């Protein structure tokens with residue numbers, strides 16, 4: 383992360399002074415109905431919420447999957463994508479993908495997905511561009527055409543609301559493209575609503591003077607800003623529009639995260655002819671696919687979007703396993719913090735395909751998935767004591783929405 387002012391494209395959505403969630407507007411309610419509708423998938427078995435569940439911080443709700451490959455099966459059994467679902471909440475604050483020149487390098491900011499490929503160039507908002515992806519992705523909802531999505535919405539229990547929000551002719555068969563765009567805009571409206579972006583964590587109440595952090599939480603917060611350097615990328619400042627901190631600057635970095643040996647994509651031979659030698663190039667992979675950005679691809683290989691840390695510890699119960707990182711390599715907050723602290727201190731594991739549990743047992747870290755462009759300036763050897771790692775984890779637990787002050 384470098385010190386560049388970030389222009390946030392999205393409008394503010396705040397909760398009321400008491401923190402109570404506001405009622406949804408009609409377009410937000412419509413987006414919510416779509417988000418939770420399993421009928422909008424090939425086997426009528428998969429809603430967006432299947433991989434973005436509110437009780438788990440809008441990410442994957444199956445602890446057995448999180449504990450292993452961390453990649454979710456699509457509507458068609460046996461088909462898996464290649465990355466861990468990030469939180470769908472707070473994603474609407476990401477501006478349209480763009481770059482600024484800094485020290486003669488292009489610094490990319492914004493977009494949705496780990497690699498930024500939902501740029502926002504089509505519908506004006508990355509989250510709206512993103513929302514069109516899963517329906518037609520053969521490894522996710524797996525519908526074959528946008529017309530299928532539109533016709534399902536037009537016979538759904540909320541079809542009236544769809545027409546109320548977008549006009550009586552929205553289901554006209556010759557206006558499918560416009561209707562599909564409006565479905566995406568509706569989802570993005572829900573994702574920008576106070577139900578999704580609640581800002582009701584203990585940390586939010588603390589910032590408003592309505593909650594006090596414990597000693598350990600305060601210690602973690604200070605380390606997060608100082609010795610841990612976390613706030614360099616997961617920023618704690620208010621946004622330029624005065625919004626509460628988003629815990630990301632929407633830039634991209636290669637942290638040197640190892641491969642997740644249990645990623646089911648390695649054995650998806652129909653979709654991944656490279657098998658075990660497949661490498662996730664992140665932003666660089668996307669830039670290479672764009673003529674206007676190709677020249678910047680190599681310098682961005684291995685970089686993934688800085689995720690928000692809001693709700694990073696949100697889980698249904700203590701002991702419920704969540705996965706962290708773009709491929710879900712890490713299985714606990716302690717594990718990923720320990721990686722930041724010791725990546726460059728421990729020896730490299732003999733086998734690049736070593737799980738986190740085995741790496742911890744062998745006291746090594748596997749080689750990075752992408753060795754190029756790894757950030758060695760801000761992480762890798764932080765000199766944190768074990769107590770200090772624990773304090774940072776304790777602070778991360780204050781970022782879960784739904785806190786009652």
Ligand code: HEC
Pocket residue numbers: 417428429430431432433434454455456457463464465466467468469470471472473493494495496497509512513516517521522523569573687
């Ligand atoms: C089978 C699991 C699955 C389903 C179903 C699914 N997603 Fe996702 N979602 C993912 C994964 C995996 C990613 C990251 C993919 C990538 O970066 O290439 C993702 C990324 C996202 C992001 C980007 C967040 C960010 O910060 O960049 C949003 C928003 C999102 N999904 C919303 C949705 C919506 C809306 C739907 C329904 C239309 C949906 N997802 C359906 C797995 C899923």
Ligand code: HEC
Pocket residue numbers: 383468469606610611612613614615616634635636637638639686687688689690691694705706707708709715718719722757760761774
């Ligand atoms: C140089 C920028 C940078 C710094 C500094 C940084 N992070 Fe991150 N963080 C990222 C990026 C980029 C990712 C995603 C990387 C990936 O998956 O390949 C990430 C991922 C995470 C995740 C996983 C979130 C998820 O949803 O999967 C956690 C938790 C996290 N960071 C916490 C921290 C903490 C705690 C610190 C300080 C000790 C820190 N980060 C320092 C950039 C940074």
